[in-house]
Each structure stands twice: as structure tokens, then as C-alpha cells.
Amino acid sequence: MRNDFLDVYFSGVKGRASLVLAMLILVASVPFSPGSGLTFLVGLLMIQAVFAISFNILFGLTGLISFGQAAYFAAGAYGTAYLMQLDVGMPFLVAWVLGGLIGGVFAIAVGLVALRRASGIYFAILSLALGQLVYTVIRYSDALGRDDGMLGIDRPVLNFFLFQIDLGVGERYFYFILIATALLVAFLWWVWHGKLGRVLFAIRQDPDRVRFLGVNVQRYQQYAFVIGGTTAALAGGLMGPWAHILTPELAHWSYSALPILMSLLGGVAYFWGPVAGAIVFAWLGYITRTMPGIQELVIGGVLLVIVLALPGGIAGGAARIRQWLRRRRLTNEKEAGSNA
């Protein structure tokens, strides 16, 4: 039966891997589609998907909700772009990694402050307030373009000494984003499924018990926070050359809501949830882009329904349907057996 085949095939690791491979091929073929609008949107989507997972590493695994994730994203974006435009001729890859480190260092500082004292709503507000500091600095610094933003950020040239790759040619930068985001997602996948992820998940379930087992709960939460902040900053670093412009809105707290929306929409309990959420979110935004007001109503309405009625998001809903199918199949088999 076809259903059985899909069920067995795609539930295994091999199935997941082939799904991921199919997704990669699909994305890689986007630049061959007519019209460059889609290519830009998919590039943006990849960056935002990493941004969303970086948030969910903290929220999905530890239950701590950060309302300042945009600050790390923007720190990486502005840090990378600023270093690129310096006169010293810093190679792009170095600037990118340093931009990520800026976000990481900021995350360490915020984590030290926020995780030590605050939990629940206080953690959300504290991360928001500290994130707004980055927004304020960007908005009022001449070197970062103030409200006008940083303009004219060029696609970089990768210099490998023996040879050079000019990412400004054709859609090369799109493929650079694809490779970079794939590596970041692979790293985050490893964090999520590895030992660190398991400890974090245990902390989420019962922090006191894990503490009794001799685990430094706060330090592990700090790891998650720093990993989330650094990967958000690295995702942000890809943004400048792709959009050619960076604006302070990237650091505003309402931009921090973006990965939250995506993660909830997709399902926070699943690693791929934020990615699914990012795709659906981009699609919702795309079809309602010419309808001011409707867009907000759709997004707000969907989010509200998810929180009130479907806390598992898309992935949770899909899991429920799979379970239902399996149960139905089992009862069918039982009936078939009793009939025979």
C-alpha cells in the first residue's frame, strides 16, 4: 500500500535525510526559475529560517523566551557590514565570523545578567530591554547610518589566496547563502539532537531534578543562549550583502517577534518546526503583501489560533495526523485479522 510505504520510508532517518536532500535540490534550482523576485525571497527565507531555529534552540529546548533575538541578528548584520566597509580590506569570511562573535559576546553578557536573576516574564522583558540597547546604539550612531541605515553593501569577493571567487557574479551569493545556512542548520541540528540538547530538554522538564543530578543548570542554559545568539548573528551577517541595505528595524523588538512567530507556527517541540513555520510565514506574507491590514489580521489571527487551539504548531498537527493514520491502520489490520 502506498500509504504504508510513505509512512515507513519517511519515518526513518534515511527518509529524513532524503527529504532534506530534496529540499536542498529544490532550493538550489530556484535561481533557474523565471523572475529574480523569487530568488531574493528564498535567500531571505533561508536566513530567516536559521534566525528562527536560533531562537528555538533556547525556547524549544529550555522554555526560556527571549524577546531580544533581533539584537543578536542585527549585531551580526551590522558588525559584518561595518567590518567589510573598513579601509583595511578585511576578507569577507573574517568579517562574517567576527560579526558572529560580536553577537556571541553580547549574548554572553546578556545571558550572564538575564539568566542569573530572571525567569519567565522577567527574562522576556530583560532580554527585550537589553536588546533595545543595540537598537538604540544602531539608530543613533553615525558610523552605522542612523535611521537611514547602511547603504550600498556589495556582494563580497572570497579570497582563497590561490584563487578568488567573486560572489557578485550572477547568483553566486545565493549559493553562498545556501551553503552557509546549510552548515549552520547542520550545526544546530547536532546541538539539538546531541548530548547538550538532551540535557537542556531535561532541564526544561524538571530543572530541580536535573540540578540534583549534579548538572549546573544555569551554565547549560547559558550555553543554549550563547549558541542561539551566535548563530542568529551569523545568519544576520549574511543579510547585508544580500539586501545591499541594513536598517535599524532589524534590531527593534518587533523584529524579535519574527522568529517567535515562525517557531510557534511550525511547532516549537520539533527541530524542523521553525523552518516549516518560516516557509508558511513567508508564503502568508507574500500572498497578502499588497493588502495592508489584511496581512496583520491573517498573521495575528493564525498565531492566536495556534496558541489557543494548536500549541504544537504545524509539525505538531502533522504528528497528530500521522498518529491517527497509524492507529487507523492498526485497527484495520486487526479487523482484517479477525475476519480471516
Added chain:
Amino acid sequence: MLSEVGLVVFNGLTWGMAVFLVAAGLTLVFGILHILNFSHGGFFMIGAYVSYQLLVTFGGGSALSFYLAAAFGGGLVVAFLGYVIDRLVLRRLKHVDHAYSLIATYALLVLCEGFVEITWGVDYRGMATPEILAGASFQHGIFMPTYSMFVIGAGVVLFLMLDAWMQYSRTGKLVRSVAIDPWMSGVLGVNTVAVYTAVVVVGFFLAGLAGGLLAANQSLSPALGSQYIIQAFGVIIVGGIGSVRGAFLASVLLGIVVALESLYFPYYPGMLFYLAVALFVMFRPAGLIKQRGVA
């Protein structure tokens, strides 16, 4: 020197009372439902737009009485919305994790923005300041707009009324008892659900009223919803979440901080505010006035 002190106090009070007008309803709702309501900013914005619309539709002119009536009308409309929202959403968030209820109220804020964009469009709207408040006076070297004095007065009056209600009236005592121990209050025969609803309605009314009172101070746009809310969050957290007195004290205190900053360190406006809030959460998470029975 003296005029500088005066300037800081005056500007600080102006900022503080404007934010207190918004924060008062927010802290009431948090005190009893334990929900930090992002959408408060959205309903504040709807209150501002409704009062604007009332003045335009009924051709109120620029008399202060019409202005106040319009603000009151905005409050009533938003209070009704609050009743509906309580029934449809807030009541269901009681047993939901804090993070999720925060997100649900953010979704409501987004809905408010969509509603305003559809109803009034994305263009800026301006509301005329009532004639009597349009002037300014210049005393002891301090420039004092009449409208600022009006905002300060409105904030102080609102605080005195709310505080008297909470501390001395029977209903206020009921609200406090439900906030501290809903189960025990229920056992003693208090209809806790009715109290919850009443507080939400009052809180939303205050949001709408604040929108109407402050409408003349700003250009109305769909971005208004997320403008005051962070300041109001800061104020109620520093004040001790759920406490009206704390929110009032914190409004004044943070207002002074903001005024000092704009006078002596104007390079990064707002920075000191966020730093002050962060420091408070770190070293005094319970706030200036600790409320009993608040999570």
C-alpha cells in the same frame, strides 16, 4: 542651575504621567490575571483613533469639554472590546504557560494594528490640541506647554482616583483579595470570574481613555500601538508588577531618568531608560512596591 532642576522635574513628570496613563490599566490587569498584555498598546491606539473619529464625525470643535468627552468615548468603546477579548481570549490563557500568553497578547497587538490599518489606513492622522491647551507659559526660565501640564494633571488625578478605589472602596478591596488569593475569595463567596471580567474591562477602559487623552500629543499611525507599550512595561516592572502605587512612583522616577538623559547625555535617547529597567530587574526583581500574591 535651579532652572535646570525645574526643567528636569517638569519634563520628567510630563513623560512619566503620559506613560502612567498607559501603564495604569496594564498593571491592574497583570495584578489580577498575571498576564503581561502586549495588546494594551494596541487598544491604547484604538482608543486614540476612536476619539479622533468621534471628534471628526461630530464636529466637536476645539473645546476642552468635547476633547474630554471624545477620550471618554474612546475609553468606553475599548472597554467593550475588552469584555469581548476577555471572553474570547484572556479567559483561556489562565492555564497557559507565561511565554505562550505573552505571545497570544502579542498576536492581539498585531490584530489591533491590522484593524487600524483597514479602518483608518496607513497614513498619518493629526488631532488638533484643544484651544485652551495649545499655549505655553514661560516661568522661572522653564518653557512649559499647557498641554504638558494637562497630561501631568490627568496622570495625578487618575492615580488618586485609582488608589482611592483600590485602597478604600469595597469593590477595590474585593479586587485585591482576589488578586492575593482567588481560591480563598471564591470560598468566601466572591464571584471571582465576575471580578476578573470587571478588572479587564476597567483596564481596557483606561487604555482607551489614555489613547484619547494623549491623542493630541502625537500623529496617529498604526505604529502607535508598539510605541508606548515598552515604556509602560518598564514602568510596571520597576514599580512592582500589579501595583498602582508602584507604577506611579516608577513613572516619576523613570521620567526623571529620561529627562536627565535628554539634558546631559542626549546622544543615545532611550538608552538610560533600558539600562535602568535592566538594573531594576537584576537587583530588585520584585519592584519598588512588592505586591503580595503576584507571580
